[in-house]
Amino acid sequence: MDMPKNLFKAALRAGDTQIGIWSALSDPTVSEILxxxxxxxxxxxxxxxPIGAPEVISFLRTLAPYPVSPVVRPGWNNPVEIKKLLDAGAQTLLIPYVQNADEARAAVAAVTYPSSGIRGVSGITRASRYGAVSGYPLKARDEICLLVQVETREALDNLDEIAQVPGVDGVFFGPADLAASFGYLGQPSHPEVKAAILDGIAKLKSLGVPAGILSLDQAFLRETKQAGAQFIAVDVDSGLLRRAALARRADWS
Known part of the structure; x- marks a missing residue:
C-alpha cells in the first residue's frame, strides 16, 4: 500500500490558498456535515x-471519504500527546503556544523518528494502515505537516527564529490569545492586535513561510489574505450553529 499523500502540505508548498473551518463540537456527525x-x-x-486522542480516530475516519484535509490541534506541545495523534493517522498538526525557536524545535523532534527526532516507533498503527504501508517509518515525515501557533507578544518577538526552524511548515496566528497578551482580553479585533498580525504575516511572506489564521471577523480575514495569509479558517462549527439558530428564531419574532 502506498503512503497516504498529504494534500494540505502539498497545497501550502504550491502556494495555494486553503480555506478552512474549525470543528470543536465533539460529534463527528457535525464534522461530516461540514x-x-x-x-x-x-x-x-x-x-x-472535550475531544481526545481516541475520538480523533473517529473524526479522521469520518472525514476520509471527503475532499477536505483534516488538521489536528493537540492540547499542548507534548511529545506523548503528539505521538498518539500521529499514530492515530493525523498527518497535519497545529501545535499551540510555541514561544520560541527551542519550542519549535521540540515540536519538530516530536513528529520525527530517530535519529533526527524522538517520535516513538510502532509499526502496527492506523498511521501505517496497521503495517500495510511498506517502509512507513522512512516515508512518514515527508507527509507530516507541522504548523506552530504564535499567540503571545513573546512569540511575535521571536517570529523570525520560530519560522525558520527546519521542519516547520507554517505559522498560525491566534488573535484571541494575542489580544489577551496585548492586554485586550476579549477583543481579538482590536486595531493593535490586527496590525501586529498583519505585520507578522508580511514578515512570514518575506521568509517564504505559509501563514495561517482563524477569525470570525470576515473583513479582517480578507485583509490577511491580501497580506499573504495562506491557510485561513473562516468560522467555527459552534458559532455557525448558534448564529443560524438565532437568525431563524429572529425571523419568527
Missing part, C-alpha cells in the same frame, strides 16, 4: 474541546 461543504481543510481541535 466535510461536504467545500472547505479545503478542517481543524479537529482537542485543545479547547
Amino acid at each position: 466535510a461536504g461543504c467545500g472547505y479545503d481543510w478542517m481543524m479537529i481541535d482537542t485543545e479547547h474541546s
Whole structure:
C-alpha cells in the first residue's frame, strides 16, 4: 500500500490558498456535515474541546471519504500527546503556544523518528494502515505537516527564529490569545492586535513561510489574505450553529 499523500502540505508548498473551518463540537456527525461543504481543510481541535486522542480516530475516519484535509490541534506541545495523534493517522498538526525557536524545535523532534527526532516507533498503527504501508517509518515525515501557533507578544518577538526552524511548515496566528497578551482580553479585533498580525504575516511572506489564521471577523480575514495569509479558517462549527439558530428564531419574532 502506498503512503497516504498529504494534500494540505502539498497545497501550502504550491502556494495555494486553503480555506478552512474549525470543528470543536465533539460529534463527528457535525464534522461530516461540514466535510461536504467545500472547505479545503478542517481543524479537529482537542485543545479547547472535550475531544481526545481516541475520538480523533473517529473524526479522521469520518472525514476520509471527503475532499477536505483534516488538521489536528493537540492540547499542548507534548511529545506523548503528539505521538498518539500521529499514530492515530493525523498527518497535519497545529501545535499551540510555541514561544520560541527551542519550542519549535521540540515540536519538530516530536513528529520525527530517530535519529533526527524522538517520535516513538510502532509499526502496527492506523498511521501505517496497521503495517500495510511498506517502509512507513522512512516515508512518514515527508507527509507530516507541522504548523506552530504564535499567540503571545513573546512569540511575535521571536517570529523570525520560530519560522525558520527546519521542519516547520507554517505559522498560525491566534488573535484571541494575542489580544489577551496585548492586554485586550476579549477583543481579538482590536486595531493593535490586527496590525501586529498583519505585520507578522508580511514578515512570514518575506521568509517564504505559509501563514495561517482563524477569525470570525470576515473583513479582517480578507485583509490577511491580501497580506499573504495562506491557510485561513473562516468560522467555527459552534458559532455557525448558534448564529443560524438565532437568525431563524429572529425571523419568527
